[in-house]
Amino acid sequence: MDEHDQNDDELIRRISRKDMAAFRQLVERHKGFVYNTCCSLIDNDQQAEETAQDVFLQVYKSAGKFRHQSKVSTWIYRIAVNRSLNVIRHNKRLGWTKSLSGLELEENEGEEPDKKLEKRELRDHLKAAVDSLPEKLRTVFILNKYGNLSAREVAAVLGISTNAVDVRLHQAKIKLQKKLSSLLS
16 A cells, blocks of 8 residues: 555545545545546536535545545545446436547647548547447446546446456447447448
């Protein structure tokens, strides 16, 4: 366990005793990744921000229940993914559509309009293809490719085996390849 993880463990112990300074420190340390995780899954800035706040509220309320069997960061990210998936399910029940954010192809200032349009179209196709993946595949794909989590970290966050992550990533890539080849041909 590195110093960062030990520090997180100590912060959680202090938060369980309602230490607000420790809570602010933990939020500051993890807010970027939690927000980005929520954003990449939800694709609505306001809902992602509200969900990230809910994540930290749950961390604060549940700090005393944390068993220190995994990294604090893994526990927090698992909460973020679960909260985000709940928002997606709720939105689907309401009939809202979701599209993936965070799939940006870099546009250069001096780039020709045709190239910019091409990149936008490619990004839109990619978003549509990722959005069409079944939830289990989409979540693993987003956490791995856009959250930059390793297969082991994704497994810990989702509470599944590393093998299951590898299988889901493989399935997602195959489905995306088929979808994109048909869209782009």
